Amino acid sequence: MNQFFTNKKMIVLLVSVILFVSLLSLSLTQAGSSNFVQQFTNDITAVTGRIFAKPVNAVNDLFGSIDRLQDTFEENQRLKKEIDRIYETQAELAVLRDENQIMQEELDLQNSLTDFQTITGSVISRNPDAWVDQVTIDRGSQDGLENGMSVMSNNGLIGRVVETNPTSSKVVLLTNLEGSSNQVSAEILSEEVINGLISGYDVETNRLIMTQITSTAEIAEGEQVITSGLGGSIPRSLVIGTVDEVTMDDHGLAQRVYIKPAADFEHIRYVTIINRTAESGE
Structure with a gap:
């Protein structure tokens, strides 16, 4: 019985070797195959x-x-x-x-302004609490500025010098509503001589107010308004603005003229100071 199993193992081993050799030979004989x-x-x-x-x-x-x-x-x-x-x-x-x-x-x-001696300057400060009252410029007494000199900007009168220091000055604006010290003598360029005073400012419409005009004067919208030179320190012929509206005053005895300013009071950057002493003549 043991001999049979031993022969069986030998037979299985022999068959395995034959199969292995056959497979190996087959693989070696197939050209190009792995x-x-x-x-x-x-x-x-x-x-x-x-x-x-x-x-x-x-x-x-x-x-x-x-x-x-x-x-x-x-x-x-x-x-x-x-x-x-x-x-x-x-x-x-x-x-x-x-x-x-x-x-x-x-x-x-x-x-x-060839008839006047002029001094140019720039605005260096403007108090928001007093925006319509005054500005400070970078020219002073050492530049020849004196109190009362007229100041212009954007081709229009904006005010006058009220305080001078060596290197700076304060300019009170026409829009300043405090008292009568800032009134300016003015003239309307019409067929006849029409004089009055710039005495107020309408904040809501941004217009200057000219008063003390006779009720019989004939005034047309668009006519130019200039300084009359009758106020003392401010020379004649400086442009203020143009007539925008004409009404009667509260008493109905005189006319009130609303003037559109030539200068932009909200945006003043550069200024021109007028020296009346150098005026050639009126």
Whole structure:
């Protein structure tokens, strides 16, 4: 019985060897084909590569997305700075354009005041609590300024010097409503001589008020109003504005004229001071 099992093992072993040799011979005789071990190895390698390739590719895609997001963020920041610089440049150009226009108006004003000695200056401060009352300019007594001198801006009279320091002065505006000390003698350029006083300011309509005009005077809208030179320190022929509306006063005895100022009292940047002592004649 034991001998049978031993012969059986020998038979199985012999058959296995024959099959192995047959398979080996078959694989060697097939030109261009891979043996079983190589195919098995290639399959395992391919499967393993596919398994590991997916997470690796996912990680690579993730880092690539992060890099692209960072590039996009940096590009957006750069574009934002460029836009800010454009806005700043536009604002600077607008300011320069406005200042150039104002300075051109002041130059035109000086060219029209050839009969007077003029001194140019700039507004250096304006108190918001007294916006319609006065401004401070950067010219003073060492520049030849004296109290009472007329001050113009934007081709129109805006007030007079009331206080001088060596390097600065205060200018009270025509829009100042306190008392009668700021009244200005004025004249309407019409077919007849029409004199009156600039004695008030309408805050709601931004118009000067001219009073003490006879009820029989014929006044038309659009006529020019200038200084009459009868008030003492302010010379004649300085432009104040144009007639905008004519009404009767509260008593019905005289006319009240509303004047559209030639100067922009809300935006006073540059000024021209008039020295009456240098006036050539009236």
